[in-house]
Amino acid sequence: MRLIQQLLAGGLTLKECKACLETKLDKAILKSRLNALDREIEQKQQSRNLLAALLSEGELKTWHEKLNKVAPDIHTDWLINQGFEEKEALHLRWLSKDMNEHDKYMADFMRVFQGLERWGPGSKQDTLKAFKKVPKPVQQILEIGCGKGQATRVLAQNCKAHITTIDNEQSALDAVSEAFASSNKTEY
Template identity: 60%
Template sequence: MYRISQLAEKAKLSRSTLLYYEKQGLLDGTRQANGYRRYSDKDVQRLHLLQQLQAGGLTLQECKSCLAGKVERSLLEQRLRQLDEDIAQKQQARTLLAALLGEGSLRPWHQQTDKLAPDAHLDWLKLQGFNEKQALHLKWLSKDMNEHDQYMADFMTVFQTLTRWAPGSDADSLKALSLLPSTPQNIIDIGCGKGFSTRLLAQHTKAQIVAVDNEQSALDELGKRLAEQALDSRVTLSCTSMTALPFSPSSFDCVWAEGSAYIMGVEQALTQWRPLLKEGGYMVLSDLVWLTDSPSDEAVAFWQGEYPDMQTVEKRLTHMRQAGFAVIDHFTVSQTAWSDYYQPLKARVAQLIPSMPNSTAIADLTREIAIYERYLGEFGYHMFVLHKET
């Protein structure tokens, strides 16, 4: 016979645990005349059996049922399903922790986090040591902070020799300009890149223009081209973030943003950039949109990863009206705008594949080109010409 302290030692359990088991009817000691409990070898073995059942993930009450009679198969099946779910969750947690330590890809996590909490995700990336430019590139391009530096190096290797960095054409930009009721005198071109629209605006207006981008190399190239065309006197180059523009309210009578508003979110861009406009000012922006209400599953899956906030034209028009703009006109950019971008890109990727066979950036661009070739028409860039309402 064993005292409770001796039983606790043999079973490697605490005295309070044994008292709790006894209260739950899992253990039945004999109380002696002196008030002390005594336990037998049978009680020791019952505890060992209880521990073996618990090792299968059974609760105390389930163990009690198993000790009292025949084990119910349905109970074990239910517990097995629950255990499989727990294992899957813990494996998912382990995969994430390993990835955060650099032992795996963080792409799925970044994509899901950016979809659920884009602003919080951006702020968190900055806390991890990325500046805003790097964080935005990570959100939209590399999607993996462990591989970001290599990804961006490969990405810039692809694009450094290309003229256009996004779909667009002079004809579409000039069409949008012609739809403005009056010619603007002060224009800010946000996300200008290498400055195709900037140069067109300088050529076809007499406006003072501020060209904004966070990629200094693109601005440097734009500056050279403007100088060559003697257009530099009316254009100021500003390497700054589109999310924190250092300009006073009512500084411009036109905000121009081709293919760039998505970086900070179109709705946020409409709200943040509107105060820059004088009363009655104009905004011209283009955005990637769905052109059908029933796009192909493959196209949807691809753009859900690349541009989760992609909307239909009607949805974007609603956003613009809600932000305080009247819609002057809108149109889908031409096929030329796409081919002028993708044909040189496709040739450049094909040229680099032999020397960069394992590049994630090259693989991403290859998938994007394939989606463009298969499904263009289900989606496209759309130009919106807007008027600031008072």
């Protein structure tokens, strides 16, 4: 009886257990069952890893990357359903790729860069050098990823173009608005 229980636990059917007891072991059947069991274990391990990651007990980056490749819109919708605002969902997709690490990533980014004048490489001279290579006259400038607006101010001081600034961090846009408001510029 115990042998039958062990064979059943090994994944054999009752008919296959009977055949094992009455005749010589069929290695092809055993190999087939072993392969099927290995596949089931692999699938269960993937399921376990996903659940652990969703509970912040594991790593979600690979799962997010796969979902983002096959269904980016569904991935964003799912993140929003989890309570993230659209901007936060985009941050998760673009920056950290891991919803459990997003807040830490953004906190670390702000801790490092918040006190700095510039959030990226460059200088006033670099901005002017690049601007001089642009064919004149320039009437509109779109500055994507403006940070705190260091380059924006340099451009505003050196041209009459209408400058539109974009950044995915609200505190950066607030800093640009504040800088231009304090310099009595009504349009920026």
